[in-house]
Amino acid sequence: LSRCMARLIIRAAIKRSIALGHRTKEDWEKFRKVQKSMGLTLPVTDSTMPEFENDIEFDNDIEAEDTVADTTEEAATSEKKEEAIKMPAQRGRKRIRKPLEELIPTNTDKIIDGIARVIRQHSKGNHLALLFIFLKEGSHIEDCDITTFHDALNEKFTEHKFVGVRSVQKAHNELLMPMGGGKRIIDIGQSKKDFEMITQLFEKAVA
Secondary structure: OHHHHHHHHHHHHHHHHHHOOOOOHHHHHHHHHHHHHOOOOOHHHHHHHHHHHHHHHHHHHHHHHHHHHHOOHHHHOOHHHHHHHHHHHHHOOOOOOOOHHHHOOOOHHHHHHHHHHHHHHOOOHHHHHHHHHHHHHOOOOOOOOHHHHHHHHHHHOOOOOOOOHHHHHHHHHHHOOEEEOOEEHHHOHHHHHHHHHHHHHHHHHHO
8 A cells, every 4th residue: 555655646746746847757757867877766657657648638638728718819819829729629628617506406505505614614626626526426416527516616606716627637536546456545544534524514514
């Protein structure tokens, strides 16, 4: 379990450093070469590099879709920016927007009260991801993606400032990552405790 957790931490560190622009893929490749020249072996990093590249491309696609939605007239006049925007737009999914009430088919008022109680106390990216997982697995919300859920929260709770949707998406992917033996990250350690806390807060509100 410790080895699995170490691998996940290294993978997340590499991915996040590139996503935030602190390091580039070339920086990490250079790091591997330097370490190997010193006689060190990096089995986790070596196996992780090819895997996280696909995840980064996926995140870039999401970012490009958001860019398309928010593109201004000034950006459209630039030929280079126009090409960068059009390509992801052609393969991107159509963004669906629905109010929170429409996403909750039954017991609407009580479930919204439960959501409100949770986000008033815990609204970081991993908390919103845990809430989303709880609502979907409990069939409290209709089938939708995180972007639709995040948009609905922003529209309903205008007085609250939420973290960006990409933070919630990343936390969601990590929480559902399989750990072997039928378990996921959400089923062990602190993530499990946080999930139980979200569940208790929600259930008290709807009781």
